[in-house]
């Protein structure tokens with residue numbers, strides 16, 4: 460199977476998985492896989508991510524320019540490109556809109572601290588639960604290029620950058636070296652966000 464076809468199959472399967480978990484309601488969410496040093500496979504804009512076919516995946520370059528100009532890539536393509544440009548180890552990117560990530564992103568301020576959870580081990584460099592990750596929360600913006608510039612400025616000022624972030628009132632982005640690992644990170648992250656939400660509701 461060609462690299463593009465393999466990536467499309469992985470993206471279709473990821474959509475089914477995240478839809479089953481309720482994290483891509485309506486036409487929310489978008490996914491991508493890096494193909495090589497300058498290209499990625501990404502979802503077509505506006506499709507329901509639980510019902511994707513391989514035709515709903517297209518190829519763009521790291522500037523977001525489509526190989527097939529007849530297709531329109533995700534409205535958030537430049538956020539995927541921003542991750543692949545910045546993090547050479549990133550091989551797959553997932554974006555979802557869960558209730559937990561949306562609610563927490565609205566009440567959290569500039570970051571959500573995840574501390575003491577066994578599932579922190581899904582993130583790189585955290586071999587124990589005795590760790591803490593400050594997940595950045597950035598303002599939502601319909602100007603995606605401007606949002607990416609804000610992220611780049613934020614990352615410039617950070618030491619260790621966690622492989623994910625939240626967008627206020629919008630959703631989460633997570634990346635990893637490949638799609639299975641990106642799915643694991645998203646599931647781990649969403650589990651911890653749900654825990655944070657439930658713990659807050661007990662206070």
Ligand SMILES: CSCCC(=O)C(=O)COP(=O)(O)O
Pocket residue numbers: 485486487488489502503504505506532533534535554
């Ligand atoms: C109805 S969801 C609004 C757009 C969005 O946030 C999203 O994740 C999906 O956009 P896309 O263009 O990738 O389908």
Ligand SMILES: [Zn+2]
Pocket residue numbers: 487488489535554556629630
């Ligand atoms: Zn979105």
